Amino acid sequence: DTEVTQTPKHLVMGMTNKKSLKCEQHMGHRAMYWYKQKAKKPPELMFVYSYEKLSINESVPSRFSPECPNSSLLNLHLHALQPEDSALYLCASSQGQTDYNEQFFGPGTRLTVL
Amino acid sequence: AQSVAQPEDQVNVAEGNPLTVKCTYSVSGNPYLFWYVQYPNRGLQFLLKYITGDNLVKGSYGFEAEFNKSQTSFHLKKPSALVSDSALYFCAVRDMGSNYQLIWGAGTKLIIKP
Numbered sequence: 001d002t003e004v005t006q007t008p009k010h011l012v013m014g015m016t017n018k019k020s021l022k023c024e025q026h027m028g029h030r031a032m033y034w035y036k037q038k039a040k041k042p043p044e045l046m047f048v049y050s051y052e053k054l055s056i057n058e059s060v061p062s063r064f065s066p067e068c069p070n071s072s073l074l075n076l077h078l079h080a081l082q083p084e085d086s087a088l089y090l091c092a093s094s095q096g097q098t099d100y101n102e103q104f105f106g107p108g109t110r111l112t113v114l
Numbered sequence: 115a116q117s118v119a120q121p122e123d124q125v126n127v128a129e130g131n132p133l134t135v136k137c138t139y140s141v142s143g144n145p146y147l148f149w150y151v152q153y154p155n156r157g158l159q160f161l162l163k164y165i166t167g168d169n170l171v172k173g174s175y176g177f178e179a180e181f182n183k184s185q186t187s188f189h190l191k192k193p194s195a196l197v198s199d200s201a202l203y204f205c206a207v208r209d210m211g212s213n214y215q216l217i218w219g220a221g222t223k224l225i226i227k228p
Contacts, residue, residue: 004157006157040202040221040223041220041221042204042206042218042219042220042221043158043218045215045216048213048215056213056215090157090158092158097214098214100146100163100165100208102148102160102163103160103216104160105150105157105158105159105160106157107156107157108156108157110155
């Protein structure tokens with residue numbers, strides 16, 4: 001299984017809502033990532049988990065809260081978002097954070113904040 | 115500072131013709147280079163990587179890339195383009211100096227015309 005899955009595919013939420021994005025991989029990868037991507041732009045790194053511990057937080061606002069319940073799952077909890085947070089949110093995984101291996105990306109969650 | 119440049123926002127190629135998507139990089143130390151492709155409304159798919167060894171790297175879907183150390187380039191190539199190759203292509207370099215994360219180029223939109 002060489003797939004990263006993400007749910008939901010689409011999400012529309014108001015600025016007062018609380019929602020969560022989910023990501024799953026069964027490749028035995030020990031590093032997992034959250035990226036934010038605006039249209040036709042490269043992805044922007046948000047968070048990195050290595051061996052289920054938060055390794056990198058790229059100064060992301062606290063309205064985004066990551067969680068890694070186990071080595072296969074990654075969540076991104078959303079609360080009090082702003083319209084400018086509307087974007088494609090991508091999850092990725094790789095064998096390790098510091099090796100030379102490529103990252104495998106999920107299809108993304110298209111988030112719209114009203 | 116490490117960086118990646120994709121000098122062309124868009125490349126237009128006729129179906130059946132060879133294609134090249136350009137990428138240049140600036141790193142301290144050995145470069146670890148990657149190409150990804152993104153089809154509309156999809157996540158990123160890994161195409162190929164250069165870590166060490168042969169300067170010509172072969173990847174998925176008939177793509178290859180040539181690593182040129184003296185010109186600090188890693189251009190993506192394909193001998194005969196298909197309409198289905200139309201997509202957004204990103205070059206990236208691994209930041210081995212600090213946090214090991216990917217530094218992305220701005221992306222090149224490839225349009226293959228029948």
